[in-house]
């Protein structure tokens with residue numbers, strides 16, 4: 038099998054086991070752990086998680102596909118998520134999205150997402166999961182060219 | 185206009201660290217806590233009138249009692265899923281005063297007789313859950329948590345992974361058990377929730393963060409704020425077309441328009457107000473003339489046909505298109521339906537697509553009827569209130585702004 042958790046993660050799993058009454062509850066934390074480790078969740082990783090959680094592979098797979106933040110494909114580009122929900126739209130998210138698609142879609146994967154709980158900083162996006170708020174096209178250029 | 189109970193330490197630099205938190209009164213309630221029996225504490229919470237701040241406003245004390253009445257293993261689960269559009273208050277507690285939440289969790293666990301608790305944080309809040317984790321680690325180190333604490337409590341953070349529906353308490357528990365986040369059928373009589381079959385209390389972050397103040401100062405100090413039916417304060421949030429979007433704590437019962445002007449800085453660019461969605465995207469929209477008379481508490485918003493929800497106001501100015509705004513929200517509902525119930529799965533998809541015709545100005549009178557009848561069918565028998573809430577949103581827009589929809593008809 039080509040996937041195994043790192044030494045460090047195996048230690049974490051051992052201590053996490055004590056935190057939950059049943060091993061099944063480890064599925065989400067371990068999916069996160071696998072994704073952190075590899076950048077995505079491979080079939081082999083789900084197999085390992087299925088063993089840790091004492092649940093069938095298909096259950097782990099069905100859980101992994103339910104949640105939008107789990108990635109089952111290896112990302113080829115860095116990810117920018119743009120919020121498209123109402124507070125952001127009212128403050129110009131469409132302009133931000135357009136700017137991103139026109140200028141950055143070659144080097145970044147641009148994904149539209151629903152409200153990220155940052156409506157006071159609308160319009161907003163995330164870069165590698167980090168929040169960037171009160172965006173303008175110019176500010177985006179500054180951040181993306183500095184990264 | 186602000187009354188700071190929960191947000192008292194938000195402006196203090198490094199209040200997220202234990203040292204600064206302790207200097208600023210955190211964990212002080214624990215001294216009082218152990219002078220009460222657990223039942224006395226539940227009675228204090230009941231007397232304080234504390235209501236759940238996750239959107240429903242259910243009395244906290246009664247919920248605690250339900251769980252407390254069970255013998256044996258029990259759990260406390262704090263709901264930090266915070267995914268309701270327009271809502272961004274719980275994140276302030278996680279990031280700015282995590283020790284307040286931990287303190288509240290210790291008090292609550294003691295009251296209901298639980299030693300094991302979880303904080304379910306939406307996956308996107310990684311930054312903020314990391315801050316909370318550091319605070320939890322510090323609290324373990326100082327024996328405020330763990331088996332060597334005066335009252336032993338374990339706190340484990342459980343990260344969600346992008347699913348609005350996991351904020352619904354039974355879906356949240358499914359997710360915490362390692363399943364898809366599908367809401368469960370509701371029991372007929374009042375029951376607590378169950379985690380792996382054991383009785384479980386689910387409360388919102390802000391509800392739990394309000395507990396230390398009540399323990400320390402007594403129920404009367406809490407009922408001295410707010411209204412008779414909605415005592416205390418709420419971390420109201422304001423976004424959209426305002427000058428100063430943000431989170432400002434205020435007493436229940438303050439005027440919505442006063443709040444928008446004084447704390448939100450008024451409508452952006454000096455424009456006129458058109459409407460406000462008062463408490464997160466799931467609450468029916470209010471046109472300006474109702475906003476002027478609205479008060480921010482559960483009862484008064486109900487009497488004018490809306491709801492307080494999470495207290496996250498979204499302000500729309502005179503130039504906002506109501507058709508576009510509704511389209512935006514229906515796309516959200518379509519995207520977030522968990523898919524278990526046919527009226528919800530099919531209905532949210534259908535209304536979302538129908539709205540496209542209004543946006544393109546190619547709608548017919550029949551489309552308007554479809555919108556109305558599908559919306560009605562969503563307000564029927566579904567497992568959770570997600571679909572009925574979507575239906576209420578549509579109804580609100582059509583009730584107050586139907587003319588804008590008629591203008592899109594060929």
Ligand SMILES: Cc1cc2nc3c(=O)[nH]c(=O)nc-3n(C[C@H](O)[C@H](O)[C@H](O)COP(=O)(O)O)c2cc1C
Pocket residue numbers: 235236237238239240241242263264265266267268348349350351352353354386387388389391392568569570
């Ligand atoms: C679709 C839906 C989404 C919800 N999302 C949240 C949420 O993100 N956070 C929250 O605290 N409560 C949310 N709730 C309410 C919870 O089901 C539950 O009532 C609440 O967490 C109980 O805590 P409280 O009584 O302290 O408010 C949601 C309810 C529904 C129906």
Ligand code: SF4
Pocket residue numbers: 349366367520521522523524525526528529566567568569570571572
């Ligand atoms: S109403 Fe919608 S979100 Fe709620 S359980 Fe049914 S399908 Fe899922």
Ligand code: FES
Pocket residue numbers: 120121122123124125126151152153154155156159161269270271
């Ligand atoms: S609407 Fe974009 S963060 Fe809330």
